[in-house]
Amino acid sequence: QVQLVESGGDLVQPGGSLRLSCAVSGVTLDGYAISWFRQAPGKAREGISCIKGSDGDTLYVDSVKDRFTISRDNAKNTVYLQMNSLKPEDTAVYYCAANPDWAWDWARREYDYWGQGTQVTVSS
Numbered sequence: 001q002v003q004l005v006e007s008g009g010d011l012v013q014p015g016g017s018l019r020l021s022c023a024v025s026g027v028t029l030d031g032y033a034i035s036w037f038r039q040a041p042g043k044a045r046e047g048i049s050c051i052k053g054s055d056g057d058t059l060y061v062d063s064v065k066d067r068f069t070i071s072r073d074n075a076k077n078t079v080y081l082q083m084n085s086l087k088p089e090d091t092a093v094y095y096c097a098a099n100p101d102w103a104w105d106w107a108r109r110e111y112d113y114w115g116q117g118t119q120v121t122v123s124s
Contacts, residue, residue: 002026002113004034004096009118012086020081020118022096027113029053029072033104034079035111036070038092038120045095047106051079054101064090086122093117 008020022034035050049060049070058070069082079096095118097111 002098004098004113004115006094006096006115006118009094009120011121011123013124014086014088014122016086016122017082017084018086018120020083020094020096020120022079022081022115024077024079024096024098027098029074029077029079031101032098033101034070034072035097035099035104035106036079036081037095037097037106037111038090039095039117040089040092043092049081050104050106052101052104083120086120088122091120091122093119 003025005023012018030053032053033050035047037045037047039045048064051058051070051072067085072079096115098113099111103109
């Protein structure tokens with residue numbers, strides 16, 4: 001049974017930082033791509049970052065590039081999203097999701113496994 005559990009969401013001031021965690025069980029990270037998605041109120045869910053299982057390659061959408069960093073700890077089977085220079089428009093529920101490595105591209109294929117989400121609010 002594959003489970004993903006996010007944590008680390010909080011209320012933070014603009015310009016601040018947060019680190020989200022995604023604890024994965026039931027699969028090993030070297031065979032699965034883990035992606036972070038977010039959904040702001042009234043908006044569609046969007047994929048923002050991915051770390052591939054086989055080679056650890058990472059990718060980011062333009063809106064978070066140079067501010068967010070995705071990483072993983074294989075020993076802990078956990079993926080992280082370090083978020084710096086946060087903006088009010090980053091306010092959303094953040095989800096992590098897992099798919100077999102070959103199906104990493106969220107634009108082409110829906111992810112199979114999802115966490116419950118964690119709320120990030122950026123406000124003064």
